Amino acid sequence: MTTSMTAPAHAEDGYDLWLRYRTLPAADAAARVGGARTIEVRGASPALTASANEIRRGLAGLSGNAPVADARAPAIMLATAQNRDVAMLHLPLAPLGAEGYLVRRVSLGNRKVTLVTGNTDIGVLYGSFALLRHLQTGGSLDRIDLTSSPRVKLRVLDHWDNLDGVVERGYAGASLWDWWTLPDLRDPRYTDYARANASIGINGTVLNNVNAKAESLTAPHIAKAAALADVFRPYGIKVYLAARFSAPIELGGLKTADPLDPQVAAWWKAKTDEIYRAIPDFGGFLVKANSEGQPGPRDYHRSHADGANMLAAAVAPHGGIVMWRAFVYAETDPEDRAKQAYTEFKPLDGKFAPNVIVQVKNGAIDFQPREPFHPLFGAMPKTPLMIEFQITKEYLGFATHLAYLGPMFAETLASETMRTPGETVAKVVDGSVEGHAQTGMAGVANIGRDRDWAGSTFNQANWYAFGRMAWDPTLGAAPVAREWAAMTFAPSPRVVDPVVAIMMGSREAVVDYMTPLGLAHVMATGHHYGPGPWIADLKRPEWNPVYYHRADKAGIGFDRTKTGSNAVAQYAPALARKLADPATTPERELLWFHHVAWDRRMASGRTLWAEMVHDYDSGVGYVADMRRRWDGLKTQVDTERWAKTATYLAVQEHEARWWRDASLAYWMSVNDLPLPAGVAAPAHDLAWYKAQRFPYAPGNPQ
Structure with missing residues (x-):
């Protein structure tokens, strides 16, 4: 896409993601890229080759001229x-x-070069993408000085x-993944997937x-x-596999998967050795156990640590x-689903092997539009x-x-x-609080065979934001949004400013029209599409939104104080005291922690009921405003x-109007209150x- 205000935007299908490298206007290209350049590579490795190829692709696209092999031309040098x-x-x-990198103008003898370097060839790879990101977002090669290293060691996509x-x-x-044609056909999309991940610092992928x-x-x-590992390796990406805990029975013919049974441990050791013979840099296993019907160590009256440590030894x-994974969703704690993971994992602190990392969801239930952070962080x-x-x-x-x-992350x-002064979830995750060597962030991916990879252009931003914020959890949602918008559309403020304005309030709008003031899990059953706060007839209590x-007529919300489930006690004492009192609980989480009267006065002066109605309307209104802003970009976007x-x-x-109307209709049937004037x-x-049905919603195994 051109950034010229006179040339029309041309159509794109979104395949190039944020690595579009579209030709800049001549004056911008000259200022940023500085004419024809030569790419000089010191050393040889697949990662250095990938780095050089990416810079050639980027410079050719941005300048409209391919780099040339000319010793007199300004050089970009790649070297460890x-x-x-x-x-x-x-x-x-x-x-x-x-994995860190440095990109800087330096003098080598009598030559001025732009040096891209790091302690390893993967550091050079990340530096190459950082250089191109700098150019795509308005920077130039003159006086370039970029340096960064990841604050989190494992930055992994989980593919479901x-x-x-x-x-x-x-x-x-x-x-x-086209499992049918693998390992023979290595689709070029696999390489482009690896390029996209490397550009944002993702270094692992769980394939299944x-x-x-x-x-x-x-x-x-x-x-x-x-075969996939071979494609990903030059881009610094390791592959991992999700392992089914009962595999020794299903594949090995054993009568048990008890993690303390020597035959089971031997089977896993042999299987692991087999994997490493095929994939020498295999990352390891991801395990979901004793949750939603998956087998696990508790089937044999063993702990999660017993199961994890057996695999860790292999x-x-x-x-x-x-x-x-610490996601445990079973019928073992009927009092409060939000308490289950803490109840099962807190007693195991310090009992896991050094090469085990416990993977905890951001909130205690299940990826809701808003949840308080999981109480295991800090526990x-x-x-x-x-x-x-x-x-x-x-x-x-x-x-x-x-x-x-990005704002949710x-x-x-x-x-x-x-728990300690200044301790944040980010500091727990990056290991800086306790000095853990194993650190990580995982993102459940939304990547498929659609040409735009993620189902829509703006879904790509969530993939991008995850990678950038896994590299550095302190980056902030707005700066990341600006980077993505500049690379995905154009670096012009006339495009970036309205796009970022749309993005930054969009998640809060969804919260407002779906789950305001701390409501959660009011979606319809199974596919989780659309409102279903009235559902109350499913077999297990915690399957029902009413749970x-x-x-009721008196109020709304889940009492998680000592008069209810006392889930607040799972947080550090100072935070627990704050959350135990409705007056000191953030209003955005009020109904998560408290059952509140419909006529309670809120900070705005409105009653709780009026505040809920206001939030539903605000969410709908924000979406209408996003449409207006997007309409204004019609001539600026392809x-x-x-x-x-x-x-x-x-x-x-x-x-959004459907969500608002269905929710209000249901709440009014419960509280018998009129809508505000x-x-x-x-x-x-x-x-x-209630009569609406959606039997073949996407993403829901039928």
């Missing part, structure tokens, strides 16, 4: 710290670790991809669903995973790790904890609702645990992406909303 000439510069590279090609909770088509099939560990599927000789100081975010929008309107999740990461909102986004925004406004009534009666 081990290069003799680089070593003689005495640059501050040691603190950058294995099944072997039949269905992506659970995926809204961008079938699985990216946490609801794993044992067949993922058979020899044919190991060969398929090995991968440890190879340098592998085990990511053991297991002897155990490395890896935060898990959901990039795919299972509960936030699927692919069609525009919801930029930032909100959780900046939350103070109040979570507990609305036709295809503009039209698809405009269509989805129209869908979102319609569905001047507020529009729901478009239909409650029976109409």
Whole structure:
């Protein structure tokens, strides 16, 4: 796409993501790129080759001229710290670790070069993408000085991809992995996927669903995973597999999967050795156990630590790790689903092997539009904890609702645990509080075979934001949004400013029209699409939305104080005291922690009921405003992406009104209260909303 104000925008399908490298106007290209350049590579490795190829691609696209092999032309030099000439510069590279980079104008003899360096070739790769990001967002090569290293060690995408090609909770088509044609056909999309991930610092990918099939560990599927590992390796990406805990029974013919049974441990050791023979740099296993029907160590009256440590012993000789999910959703704690993970994992603090990292969701229930941070953060100081975010929008309107999740990531990461002064979730996750060597962030991916990868242009921003904020959890949602908008559309403020304005309030709008003031899990059953706060007839109590909102004539909300489930006691004492009092609980989380009277006065002076109505209307109003802002960008954005986004925004406004109207109709049936003066009534009666059915919603295994 051109940034010229006179040339028309041309159509794009979104395939290039934020790596578009569209030609700049001549004056901008000259100022930023400085004419024809030569790319000089010191050393040889697949990662250095990938770095050089990416810079050639980027400079050719941005300048409209391919770099030339001319010793007289200004050079970009790619070299690691081990290069003799680089070593003689005495640059501050040691603190950058294995993945950090430095990009700087330096003098080598009588030559001025733009040096891209790091302690390893992967550091050079990340520096190459940083250089291109700098150019795409308005920077130039003159006086360039970039340096960064990741604050989090493991930055991983979790693909909930099944072997039949269905992506659970995926809204961008079938699985990216064509298991049928692997390992023979290595689709070019796999390389482009790796490029995109490397550009934002992601260094791992879990190929299969946490609801794993044992067949993922058979020899044919190991060969398929090995083929993907070969493609990803030059881009610094390791592959991991989700392991089904009962695989020794299903594949090995054993009568048990008891983690303390020597035969079980031996089976896993042999299977792990087999994987490492095929994939020498295999990352390790991700495990979902004893949750939602998945097998696990508790089937044998063993602990999660027993199960994790058995697998950890198998991968440890190879340098592998085990990511053991703390998501436990079973009928074992009927009092309060939000308490289950803490109840089961807190007593195990310090009992996990050194190469186990416990993977904890950002909130205590399940990827809701807003949840307070998980109480395990700050509660297991002897155990490395890896935060898990959901990039795919299972509960936030699927692919069609525009919801930029950067503010949600930032909100959780900046939350103070109040266990020690200044301790935030980010500081727990990056290891700086307890000095853990194993640190990580995982994102449940929304990547499929759709040409735009993520189902919509703005869904790409959530993939981008996750990677950038996993690299550095303190980056902030707005700066990341500005980067993404400049690279995805154009670096002009006339485009970036309104796009960022749309993005930054979009997730809060979804919260307002779906789950205001701390409500949660009021979505319809199974597919989680659309409102269903009235559902009350499912077998287990915690499957029903009424379990979570507990609305009655007196009030609404889940009492998690000592008069209720006392879930507040799972937080550090200072924070627990704050959350135990409705007056000191943030209003955005009020109904998560308290059952509140409908006529309670809020900070605005409105009653709780009037405040809820106001929030529903605010959410709908924000979506209408997003549509107006997007309409104003019609001449600045290419036709295809503009039209698809405009269509989805129209869908979102319609569905936001549906959410608002259905929710208000139900609450009014419970509280018998009228709407505040001047507020529009729901478009239909409650029976109409209850009658809606969506049997083949995407992302929901049928």
